[in-house]
Amino acid sequence: MADYDTEEEFLKHYNVRQYDLPLATVDMAIFTVQDQQLQVLLVKRALHPAKGQWALPGGFIDMKKDQSLSDTAYRKLKEKTGVDTPYLEQVATFGNASRDPRGWSLTVSYFALISSDQTTLSMDSRSEEVAWVPVTQVGELELAFDHEQILQACHERLRAKVQYTSVPVNLMPEVFTLVELQKTFEIILGSPIEKKSFRRRIADADILEETGEMKSGPSRPAKLYRVKNKGENYFFTRLMEGAR
Amino acid sequence: MADYDTEEEFLKHYNVRQYDLPLATVDMAIFTVQDQQLQVLLVKRALHPAKGQWALPGGFIDMKKDQSLSDTAYRKLKEKTGVDTPYLEQVATFGNASRDPRGWSLTVSYFALISSDQTTLSMDSRSEEVAWVPVTQVGELELAFDHEQILQACHERLRAKVQYTSVPVNLMPEVFTLVELQKTFEIILGSPIEKKSFRRRIADADILEETGEMKSGPSRPAKLYRVKNKGENYFFTRLMEGAR
């Protein structure tokens, strides 16, 4: 490669197109809790490759539309769910020569958490099939590419975080009761949590405020809460072990 | 885009070169502890862009040489330090339109931990300058691109992990004493650790074995230890808070 005196000079002669570059995509696991289960959004691929297979929503970084990686993630999320204020977290990047038949490719994975009342699924422009699938049943589906591995990484990250952060509050609707919140934690954790321990932690974290309203049912009404500072999440100094 | 009946047909007509793709690189923070300080390996860039500035070692994914992302990381590490058995962990991926003057680019960052006795720095083929720099002094250097931000992410990840994992053992030489190990933890944490607490944790984790040898100095000799299962690391259920 020729050398140039100034960076300006160098850049004038620089042409990205002369290099072989890996394909770069963003894929995401969009989680919600519905029907007492952790569900993930999947799309049935309308185009080659892996046409007809279920996959995580995602796609190429659009260098025109997207100023940054997270823009790509937000754009995809909006396309599939209509939601534009999720909790979003980057998980890991998978890249190798064999994961996509089109050649060396790399995908940056994110997980998003949304409340089940925030979204009604929308068929997107290419009218793909879109569906919520319980994560426990994804195994039966043979996801495209290495998406099962990606989903597993996202799921593991979420499951780890339920043990030491308040992140799962991002799966809740605007207002909710402590019992509903605990149930959400338990669904992600996959095992019951001791009530007193749970409530102490949430109280100590000081992340909720009472709405003043109550939720009434066929028994004692429960106080309704709201998240204090949406987006911030609290880290505990100890893992929640789960009960029994 | 035309549609094809089979994936085979589709792939035959697929040409990556027709798309605009972001530049894809791997950058790494290679850490070691020397002179009672956490140090990071930096290289002075020999070529444009950012010629002459200090930067994290890294470079383009070589689709010929590298079968996967971590191959790129291992290759770069070997080039700069001669080390080929580090502790390596992916941290995060940074990608946007402005971080590199050549255009939309994305970099996957890793941190590596090596023992200071494992390496003698080697000038690589392009004879760049290479140096260990205490992380506390990197601020004075004006790193290239967004490498300061990348380094910060790597450093934060390492600092978080010292509080709840045994990861820092990967910075130790083959054999070492418990006091030396504690000192390493303290250097990363940036504050002293209570001796008894530290030793209890290490003992409970059951990750070390005695060599049978002692290290003698001008006072009571200390038992020498070796890591039991290199590469595995232990997760504690509580954070180490640090003393005083």
Place this chain on the structure above:
DNA sequence: CACATAAGTGGCTTTAAGCCACTATTTGCT
């Protein structure tokens, strides 16, 4: 052979989780 020095331990305190029974507040049935 005392003494300085650093390695390593004993034993109490503190913090936050686990356990589980108890009280509180509502609806609905008789």
Place this chain on the structure above:
DNA sequence: AGCAAATAGTGGCTTAAAGCCACTTATGTG
């Protein structure tokens, strides 16, 4: 009206692991 069923929410003890800090141990040195 009164009582049972059901779920919300609390009191108070136990347990696990970290913090604290003084004490004992083993070695080289003057």
